[in-house]
Amino acid sequence: MKYITLISACWLLAACSHKPEPAATIAYEAPAIAKDQAAPAVLDAEGSLSDEKTASANEHSFQPAAEQKIIKTARIIYSVEDFAAAKKRVAGIVSKAGGYILAETQHGDGTEKRNQLDIKVPAAAFDSCVDRLTSGVSRLDEKSINSQDVTAEYVDLDARMKTRVATEQRYLDILKQARTVKEVLEVEAQLKSIREEIEAAKGRLQYMDRQVSYSTIHLEYYQVLALSAPEAPGFFPRVGLALRNGWNNILGLVIDAIGWWPLMVVAVFLFIFIRRRWRNRNKSLATA
Incomplete structure (x- = not known):
């Protein structure tokens, strides 16, 4: 009994000495990025480097409203009573508005005189310049204003x-x-x-x-001189002018016809060929 009690005590001591210990808990915390540390750089579509923080800040930053960019143009056509006075008046209006004449084309025939101008004026003076150009006009054929927003x-x-x-x-x-x-x-x-x-x-x-900054005005004005082209005073001078014009018209037709000489040559050969065939046919019929 003594030995049994001793053996049991030794077994209990051995069991207690080999009792498994609880596993140690290992805690790992990822290092935090410092507040003043820059975020990793990323390559944008254009090939330049920009960090994520800057990109995000730019995306949400306030963007001021852009200044409007508007291109204004106008087209004006009217008739005048005095061509020379109208030309002087237009030049004065453009000069007073601070603009300039970019291009000018003047032409006419026996019935009218016409002047076509491309005018450049500061955008701030565009509306007032258009009003002054069209004020007091007896016959306004066309007035159109176009604005193009290119903002x-x-x-x-x-x-x-x-x-x-x-x-x-x-x-x-x-x-x-x-x-x-x-x-x-x-x-x-x-x-x-x-x-x-x-x-x-x-x-x-x-x-x-x-x-x-500079708007464009396409201006065209004209003066009607007569309903028909003046030719010459008196009956006989007009007859002589008509004969001369008729002769010039004939010469023009002849010159135009000469330009078609290849077709004329082909037509001549066809005519000769058909005529010979017709004659040969008539001869064969007569002999038969």
């Missing part, structure tokens, strides 16, 4: 140009880091393409700025 196109083109400029600077930085001739040539090819796009965008923007 969206202007803003889009300006944004694209700025993106190209930023991309150009990025390629310049890459060019400084190029180590081989191949890398240099590749970067320079990209720079050439980007610079061409920048120059084209600048030219288009400058053109739209000029069109917006």
Whole structure:
């Protein structure tokens, strides 16, 4: 009994000494990014680097309203009583408005005199200049005003140009880091393409700025001199003029006919061929 009790005590001591311990809990916490640490850079569609924080800030930042870009044009046609006085009056109105005459075409015949002008005036003086040009006109044949809003196109083109400029600077930085001739040539090819796009965008923007700042007026005025073309005073001078015009008309017809000489030659050969066939046929019938 003593031995049994001793053996049981040893077994209990051994069991307690080999009792499994609970597994240690290992906690891992990902290192937080510091507030002042920049977010990882991402490559945008244009090939330039921009961080996610900046992209998000730009996306949600306030964008001021763009200035409206409107191109105004007008077309005016009217008749005048005194051609010389009308020409002087138009020049005075344009000069007073701060504009200038871009192009002028004057022509006429025996029945009327006509003057066609392309006028450029500051956009702020466009409406008042149009009103002064048409005021006091006895017969206004046409007056039309057209406004074209190019604000969206202007803003889009300006944004694209700025993106190209930023991309150009990025390629310049890459060019400084190029180590081989191949890398240099590749970067320079990209720079050439980007610079061409920048120059084209600048030219288009400058053109739209000029069109917006100076409006265009297409003006046409005329003076009717007579309902029919004056020819010559008196009966006999008019008869002589009619005979001369008739002779000139005949000469014109002859000259036009000479221009069709290939067809005339073909017609002559056909006529000769048909005539000979007709004669030969008549002879054969007569002999039969």
